[in-house]
Amino acid sequence: MKKHILLLAAAIFFLSACEEIEPTVTGSMGGEVIESPVEDQLRQVIIEEFTGVRCVQCPAGSAFIQDLLAQHGERLIAVSIHAGSFSFPYSDSQFDFRTEEGNQLISYLNEPFGYPSASVNRKLFPGQFDLQLGQGDWAGYIASELAIAPKLRINIEPDFNAANRELTAKVTLFVDEAITDPDVRLSLMITESNIADLQLTPASSTPQVDYKHKHALRGMLTNYDGQPITESLSAGAKIEKTFSFTMPAEWKEDECEIVAIVSLNGASKEVLQAHQVHVVE
């Protein structure tokens, strides 16, 4: 009998629910939209969302990213990459949002397990299988990445010539902490927002005709995995690079952004810093 009482007591102790101290949940507190000069630049994080015009669940992910952008302001940069099994355009689509670089990036960052899916700073977070994350993890990993001080800062000076549509971007990297990784890359992307075109949504089996596609990846000024930075990345180094590109006429320059990221290339593809500016200031 004593033995059984002992077992019962052990079971109760093993499973008993002492009151736990609960986490604090505030709900949305609104945004902190701040524009800071490069001298004061903090860590800026990139979320690369994989989507497609035939992806019925993707608009929910995109809407969630808009909330995250409103919350974090310039410190969060979103790029929507149309690639993968749901990205094939409809016959009535005005645009084919798929890009060669987008197709390469989905392979580089691994195909999503399900949609919506995004990569945050191309980082493999502890406990994750790969770089693709379901939306339940986006907000938390963005917050944890924002808390890390940047090893470098990025400045972009765009110059767009409306006459010949040539875009020149001067990118300057200010290294604050020595980066010793053997392969560090600079990638430059062009995104465009507010493009009205077809998108499948949960509302109907026929796509919504005037869905506003935001921060869609339109092209890159570098290779999909970036241009190797061959200069020394010692603390205090300042590296300047200039890129030129002729923007296709169908891209509305007023809605376009230049996104720059500095990332590792190798076992880790982690993004060290990101920054974006409007093509037309």
Added chain:
Amino acid sequence: MIPRFWLLVLFLTLGLQSVTAQDAENENANTNQGRLSGNLQLNGNFFMRDSSIGAANTPQYDRQLFGADSWLNLNYQNWGFDMGIRFDMFNNSNLLNPLASYNGVGIGRWYISKTINKLSITGGYIYDIIGSGIIFRAYEERPLLIDQALYGIKVGYQLTDNWKVKAFSGQQKQQFDTYASVLRGAAIDGFVGSDSSRVTLAPGFGVVARTLDDGSMNNLVATLNTYSKTDIFTPKYNTYAFSAYNTLNAGPFSWYLEGAYKTADAIFDPLKERVTVGGDTILGRYVQGEGSVLYSSLSYANKGLGLTVEGKRTENFDFRSRPQEEGIRGLLHYIPPMTRVNTYRLLARYAANTQFVGEQAFQVDASYAVNKKLNLSANFSNITNLEGEQLYREIFTEIYYKYKRKWTLTTGVQLQNYNLEVYFGKPDAAPANTITPYFDFLYKFNPKTSIRFESQYMSMSKDHGERADYGDWFFALAEFTLAPHWAFTVSDMYNIAPGKVSPVDVKTGEKEKIHYPRFDVFYTHKANRFSLSYVKQVEGVVCSGGICRLEPAFSGVKMSVNSTF
């Protein structure tokens, strides 16, 4: 990694000692011996790109061309210990994510257990179940790369001849890692009655608790902090799931009843609306609520008549290592499916995933042996959500006739109503209503040589004027067996009347009537089985052990080796 390495060394040392001991036994009739046994499962896939069926644009089709999965399991028993180790290998594997490539090699499992009088102790990666698995099931299902092993320790104690208790603590396996959340649980199982008694009871009670890790909680809170105030809640670190169950056997009757309850837990409800701060209305948000499952199964078997009636009600019973996991990942439990497990190709095409958020289901299965030659069976299953919306319905009939030892004929028809909106996530899609007659004819030339033919035709209902999903299918298979070693099959699944989502021929603009052929060769020698197959397979739901997921099309050659030693 280092402890696993030393464990491997220890295991191999023990194994070698065992071999030495066995050699010694052969020579000197030494009685000290261990027993080493094991099995190997090896699958190889050669990927052959075929963009016309959608077998393209994955790393395997684009550049890797080959992928392999393998499990080598070794078990050793000696000195009252039972131990095992499993070497897992995934090379450019499409099992973890059918659209991506996964690489991982290492010790997928090890365990050691010992029984000391009434106490049993097991440490390592443990497979176990409480009741029917509704609150806890640690198991593996290799075709879907489910491995819900518990990495921890379990102790069991035999209270009396008929009552035993067990308790465990650990973390759930996640490929070659573990989830950070901690699990603990306990169960008591008993047996009331004697060998001679007509009525017996097998009651039990179990409880499992999960403590969410800080990282997962931080991510959950960060997500909730983007929600508007009307949608937020305070999540719990600790969630408890309780289950009481009993099997009553009385003569030809067997009645299983299980009731489970889960305390408040954050789960992602994909159908709940949420208004974002930006003003968009989207589907899917975290909710927190208590969960419950009530499951019962009543069987009657007597004089050729078999009858089973099952019912199940599920509400908010998505129980995972972390709420951020999706699909079949991170599940701590297993809720028995309430549909027939179909094996014929077209009959199995539309399978109903268990809906963890809410489901009401019942099933009746009847079988009657008219005589030794003729058997009749039928099955009816019906699944709705908690609001009564139809999710799945199946009517299945089967007549089995055996003529002496010469031939057998199995034939019948299946009718399905399948909610494409819920199971395939297709907005606004009408349900797929299918009618599928089938037959299976086996002819034996002699006791070793036989030929089998099977065929099915699936007729599909219309959706907005077009045949729903892929439309109508025709399937035929021929299998020639030379027992005990060889079997050859050839089959074709033909999209005879294409539907809404069948691929379009770019040249003609017409929907393509595509053939999906398959050729298999099987060779069996003692406990070794080899197979080589050329496969073209349409995308669809693939189920294993009652768990299903959407799988893309496949084109290529598959080979496998299964060996037990």
